Amino acid sequence: MKLQDDYKPYLRDGVDVYVDDQRLIVTFVFLSTRQRLQVKAEQWLIQLLPFFDRVHSIAELSHELPEIKREKLHLFLSYLQSKGLLVDSEWLRQLVFDDEYTSSLQRQLNFMLDILGSPKCVSKAQNKIQCAQVAIFGLGAVGSALFLELLQMGFQNFVLVDEKNLRPDSSDRHTLPLAIDLSLETPTSKVDYYEKCARTLNKNVRIRKEKIKLTTGTELDILLNKVTFVINFADEPYIGYTSIRLSRYCVENDIPMIVGGGFDAHLASMGELIIPKLTPCSDCYNSYFQETLKNWKPIKHAVRDRSKGIGGLKSMSQFSASSVALKVFRYFVNTGCQATENGGRGEFKFRDYSIDYFSVRRNPNCAVCCD
Amino acid sequence: MIDKTENLRLRPSVSIVSTATENVWEFFLSNTRQVRHLRIRDQRLIHLVTQLNGTSIADLVKEHPDIGSEIAHLFTALVEWCIVEYQSVSKTIFDSTHYRTLNFLSDFIPSYALLSEQRRFRNSKVILIGCGGVGSLLADGIAAIGVGELTLWDPDDVKNNNLNRGLFTRQDVGKSKVRVLADRFEKLYPDLKVTTVTELLEQETQISRHFGKLGSTDLVINAADYPNVDVTSKLIFPTCMNLKIPHIVAGGSWFHRINAAL
Numbered sequence: 001m002k003l004q005d006d007y008k009p010y011l012r013d014g015v016d017v018y019v020d021d022q023r024l025i026v027t028f029v030f031l032s033t034r035q036r037l038q039v040k041a042e043q044w045l046i047q048l049l050p051f052f053d054r055v056h057s058i059a060e061l062s063h064e065l066p067e068i069k070r071e072k073l074h075l076f077l078s079y080l081q082s083k084g085l086l087v088d089s090e091w092l093r094q095l096v097f098d099d100e101y102t103s104s105l106q107r108q109l110n111f112m113l114d115i116l117g118s119p120k121c122v123s124k125a126q127n128k129i130q131c132a133q134v135a136i137f138g139l140g141a142v143g144s145a146l147f148l149e150l151l152q153m154g155f156q157n158f159v160l161v162d163e164k165n166l167r168p169d170s171s172d173r174h175t176l177p178l179a180i181d182l183s184l185e186t187p188t189s190k191v192d193y194y195e196k197c198a199r200t201l202n203k204n205v206r207i208r209k210e211k212i213k214l215t216t217g218t219e220l221d222i223l224l225n226k227v228t229f230v231i232n233f234a235d236e237p238y239i240g241y242t243s244i245r246l247s248r249y250c251v252e253n254d255i256p257m258i259v260g261g262g263f264d265a266h267l268a269s270m271g272e273l274i275i276p277k278l279t280p281c282s283d284c285y286n287s288y289f290q291e292t293l294k295n296w297k298p299i300k301h302a303v304r305d306r307s308k309g310i311g312g313l314k315s316m317s318q319f320s321a322s323s324v325a326l327k328v329f330r331y332f333v334n335t336g337c338q339a340t341e342n343g344g345r346g347e348f349k350f351r352d353y354s355i356d357y358f359s360v361r362r363n364p365n366c367a368v369c370c371d
Numbered sequence: 372m373i374d375k376t377e378n379l380r381l382r383p384s385v386s387i388v389s390t391a392t393e394n395v396w397e398f399f400l401s402n403t404r405q406v407r408h409l410r411i412r413d414q415r416l417i418h419l420v421t422q423l424n425g426t427s428i429a430d431l432v433k434e435h436p437d438i439g440s441e442i443a444h445l446f447t448a449l450v451e452w453c454i455v456e457y458q459s460v461s462k463t464i465f466d467s468t469h470y471r472t473l474n475f476l477s478d479f480i481p482s483y484a485l486l487s488e489q490r491r492f493r494n495s496k497v498i499l500i501g502c503g504g505v506g507s508l509l510a511d512g513i514a515a516i517g518v519g520e521l522t523l524w525d526p527d528d529v530k531n532n533n534l535n536r537g538l539f540t541r542q543d544v545g546k547s548k549v550r551v552l553a554d555r556f557e558k559l560y561p562d563l564k565v566t567t568v569t570e571l572l573e574q575e576t577q578i579s580r581h582f583g584k585l586g587s588t589d590l591v592i593n594a595a596d597y598p599n600v601d602v603t604s605k606l607i608f609p610t611c612m613n614l615k616i617p618h619i620v621a622g623g624s625w626f627h628r629i630n631a632a633l
C-alpha cells in the first residue's frame with residue numbers, strides 16, 4: 001500500500017538503531033526480544049532516520065528529493081513498516097480493547113509488536129488470549145502462580161478445578177497477592193481465594209469454580225464445556241494418571257493442553273505442550289518414560305509416610321509456572337517457532353544452575369494420537 | 372559434628388536404585404536431582420541403609436559388631452552427604468510450616484547443622500533495590516525462605532502498567548511499591564522484619580548510608596533498572612566491594628527481559 005504524503009513516519013519506542021557508516025549498514029535492535037534486523041541502505045536514507053519522529057511528514061522529508069529518490073524513500077518506509085519498525089504513535093490506543101485492559105498490558109503489547117511486526121497482528125493475537133476459555137486443574141503452588149501469570153497476560157475466562165483449601169504452610173510456596181488468614185480454624189478454599197485475587201487484577205474476569213477432584217468418574221464433557229485450552233497441575237493420585245485422562249479427551253476433541261511442571265522430584269521442571277496430532281500426547285510421554293526408565297526401579301522406601309518429607313522453594317514453583325506461562329503465550333501468539341511443536345521437557349538443575357532438556361517425539365504406534 | 376547416638380532415618384526425598392554395575396547403588400536426592408553413586412560390596416550394609424528408619428550409628432554398630440567400622444564409616448558419610456537425617460530433626464521439620472524449605476535445604480546441609488543454619492538465615496539481612504516486575508517476585512521468594520530482615524528500596528508507586536508483571540493488584544495502584552509489599556509481608560511472614568526506602572537511587576553515598584543504618588548486610592540484590600541497570604550497578608558495586616558484601620545483579624531489566632541473573 002502506497003504511503004500518503006502527509007504520513008509522518010515514527011520509528012517506534014523500544015528499538016535502538018546502530019549505524020555502520022563505513023559499510024552503510026543499519027542495525028535495528030528490538031529491546032524486548034533482543035532480535036536484530038540489519039539493513040544496507042544508501043547514505044542519504046540513513047541520514048533521514050532521525051527524522052522518522054512523527055513530526056516530519058513524507059512530503060517534508062522528500063520535498064527536495066528527485067523523483068527516483070522519492071520512490072526509494074517510499075520503498076524504504078514501506079519495508080520498515082512491514083518489519084514493525086514504523087508504527088502509528090497512537091497504535092496502542094487504536095486497539096479494540098478497553099483502556100484499562102490496554103494500559104495494564106502496555107509492556108506486553110509492545111513485546112508482541114516486536115514478535116509479530118504489526119499492530120494488526122498484535123490485536124489479533126491479544127484478542128485470541130482475551131477470548132480463550134482456559135481450564136486449570138490444580139491450584140497448588142505452581143498452578144496458582146501460573147493462573148496469576150495468565151491473568152496478567154490478559155486471559156480472562158477460566159475454569160478452576162481444585163477441591164482443597166489453603167493451609168498454614170501455603171505461604172512457603174504459594175504466591176499470595178492478597179492478605180489471608182492461613183490458620184486451619186478459618187479454612188479458605190483455593191479456588192475461592194484465587195478467584196478473589198483475579199478480580200483485583202481484572203474486573204472483567206469470568207471464572208467457573210469447580211471444587212472437585214479429577215477422577216475416572218469426572219464428566220469431562222460437562223466440565224470442559226466450551227473450554228479451548230487445558231492446563232493440568234493435578235498430581236493426585238499422580239500427574240501421569242491425570243494427564244493421560246485429560247490428554248485422551250483433549251486429543252479426541254482437538255483441544256490443546258499443557259502438562260505443567262514443578263512436582264515433587266521435578267520441582268523446577270518446565271512442562272509439556274500437547275497440540276493434538278502435532279506434538280506427542282501424554283500417552284506418547286508415558287511410553288517414552290516407560291522405555292527410558294525401565295531399569296530405574298527405586299527400592300521400597302523405609303519411611304512409609306513421605307508426604308512432609310519433600311522439599312521445595314517458592315522461587316522454584318515460580319520458575320516452573322513462568323516457563324509454562326511462556327509456552328502458553330508462545331502458543332497463543334503463534335510465533336511459528338519450532339520449539340512450540342517439538343515435544344520434550346526441561347528440568348532446571350539447582351546445583352549447577354543449568355537446564356537439562358530432553359526431546360520426546362510422537363510414538364508412531366500411539367493408539368491415542370496417531371492415525 | 373555427627374552425634375553417633377542420634378537415631379537416623381533415610382530421608383523421604385531420597386531414592387535408592389540399584390544400577391547395572393555390580394554393587395554400585397544410586398542415591399537420588401529428588402529435591403535437587405543430585406545423584407551420588409556408591410560402591411557397597413557388603414549386602415548387609417545396603418540392607419541396613421534401605422531399612423533405616425530410627426536407629427543410631429551406635430546401635431547399629433552394637434548390633435553388627437563384625438562390620439562395626441564399616442557401618443560407622445558408611446553412615447557417617449551418608450549423614451554428611453545428606454542422604455540420611457537425624458530423626459529428631461525430621462520431627463522438627465515435620466512440625467514446621469516451613470517444612471518444604473527445610474527439606475529443600477536438607478539436600479545441602481547435613482542434618483546436624485540444619486537448625487543452626489536456619490537460625491543463621493533468620494539472622495541474615497538482605498537489601499533489595501528495585502521492587503518492580505522482577506523485584507517484587509524476588510522479594511516474595513526471599514521472604515519465604517526465612518531471612519530475618521529485608522530492606523525494600525524503590526521510589527515508585529504502583530501504576531496500571533505494572534499490573535502485567537510482578538505481585539501488584541488494581542487495589543495497589545497509586546500506592547508506594549515498597550509499602551504495598553511491606554504490608555503484605557507483615558501478615559504473611561510474621562517473623563520477617565521489613566524496612567522500606569523510597570529514595571531515588573542517584574548517588575553512591577546513599578548506599579553506604581543505608582548500610583551504616585543496618586549495621587551489617589549479608590546480601591544486596593540489584594533489580595533496579597532506572598535509568599538502566601548499568602548505572603544502578605555502578606552506584607551499588609563500589610560500596611559492596613569495599614565492604615565485602617556479596618551482591619547480585621538481577622535479570623529482567625530493560626533489554627534483558629528473560630535472562631536469569633548476571
